Amino acid sequence: MAGTSVAPTPLLKDELDIVIPTIRNLDFLEMWRPFFQPYHIIIVQDGDPSRVVKVPEGFDYELYNRNDINRILGPKASCISFKDSACRCFGYLVSKKKYIYTIDDDCFVAKDPSGKDINALEQHIKNLLCPATPFFFNTLYDPYRDGADFVRGYPFSLREGAPTAVSHGLWLNIPDYDAPTQLVKPRERNTRYVDAVMTIPKGTLFPMCGMNLAFDRELIGPAMYFGLMGDGQPIGRYDDMWAGWCTKVICDHLGLGVKTGLPYIWHSKASNPFVNLKKEYKGIYWQEELIPFFQSATLTKDCTTVQKCYIELSKQVKAKLGHVDEYFIKLADAMVTWIEAWDELNSTSDIPKGPAK
Ligand SMILES: O=c1ccn([C@@H]2O[C@H](COP(=O)(O)OP(=O)(O)O[C@H]3O[C@@H](CO)[C@H](O)[C@H]3O)[C@@H](O)[C@H]2O)c(=O)[nH]1
Numbered sequence: 001m002a003g004t005s006v007a008p009t010p011l012l013k014d015e016l017d018i019v020i021p022t023i024r025n026l027d028f029l030e031m032w033r034p035f036f037q038p039y040h041i042i043i044v045q046d047g048d049p050s051r052v053v054k055v056p057e058g059f060d061y062e063l064y065n066r067n068d069i070n071r072i073l074g075p076k077a078s079c080i081s082f083k084d085s086a087c088r089c090f091g092y093l094v095s096k097k098k099y100i101y102t103i104d105d106d107c108f109v110a111k112d113p114s115g116k117d118i119n120a121l122e123q124h125i126k127n128l129l130c131p132a133t134p135f136f137f138n139t140l141y142d143p144y145r146d147g148a149d150f151v152r153g154y155p156f157s158l159r160e161g162a163p164t165a166v167s168h169g170l171w172l173n174i175p176d177y178d179a180p181t182q183l184v185k186p187r188e189r190n191t192r193y194v195d196a197v198m199t200i201p202k203g204t205l206f207p208m209c210g211m212n213l214a215f216d217r218e219l220i221g222p223a224m225y226f227g228l229m230g231d232g233q234p235i236g237r238y239d240d241m242w243a244g245w246c247t248k249v250i251c252d253h254l255g256l257g258v259k260t261g262l263p264y265i266w267h268s269k270a271s272n273p274f275v276n277l278k279k280e281y282k283g284i285y286w287q288e289e290l291i292p293f294f295q296s297a298t299l300t301k302d303c304t305t306v307q308k309c310y311i312e313l314s315k316q317v318k319a320k321l322g323h324v325d326e327y328f329i330k331l332a333d334a335m336v337t338w339i340e341a342w343d344e345l346n347s348t349s350d351i352p353k354g355p356a357k
């Protein structure tokens, strides 16, 4: 009919799942409704499985609690953390979509400097759908962005870029600080909106935060294991860091790009720094050995898939980090279990799904 405008179909509407780990409620979705409603949501309910998580009306979701995880994975459920946001990686396992966006339930819609609501999901999709530049740094940042380009001296042979595997967003208000920093700067808030998306150069690691993160599940999904954290484990709050280090080493090996910068979300809750210190203190000194390990990790030519890379990394973790703490022997085994679970759930389509609603 003339004059009627049809709303455009949201980008990747049927190719992207939103994964949310939660021990809270999901009222935050009300604020995201304009941006999230068209997408399928996978909720990973942590903690007490008998607790009823209310999901606001009108969202298309599936919800998995610990009973579902145990039912679906059986003994392999041992690789999925309990009582830590690391449980979110179960959502990556059961998703059947090409892309994942994961967000915490205390992250809200932020405003850009003009006061406009930021559609974080839309920006992540843009980041994932355009190439990255890991092999040569472009000083005008993202060359594929409207109004930018490659600068003089940038080799033309590299201007095609590399496929983007990861889009790492940032946070206004409560920054993702570690407990010591949080303790010494309790009132510090991030008010700085930096209008940039950058590719993290090949050979450089970065601290990946799972709060506002998107990735191409087909390109890098099997590397996005968030480790053994929380209940029964000597460490917590290093779930996303571990996944980020493994992911970056594998992306570098396979010629994939990792971007960081826009979009911002508004992170509202500062988790308790004393509780955080108890969870993460071992990680603070362990990482002084972990970083050199990842910086020197090499993968051979026959590591041609993410799974093969990841299994090779797990062997190196066991061989080279076992002396740091026996936890890494357990973690290396859990890395293998994760890949077994990944391949089991992603090779057939008849996996029992969690309750849809
Ligand atoms: O035991 C738990 C604790 C939390 N969750 C859910 O996970 C996210 C993040 O929780 P929270 O906002 O309380 O923690 P932060 O310190 O702000 O999180 C950041 O630190 C990292 C720790 O690993 C985390 O990746 C960052 O996002 C919320 O959705 C909680 O509901 C949980 O499932 N289980």
Ligand SMILES: [Mn+2]
Pocket: 104, 106, 267, 268, 269, 270, 271
């Ligand atoms: Mn938080």
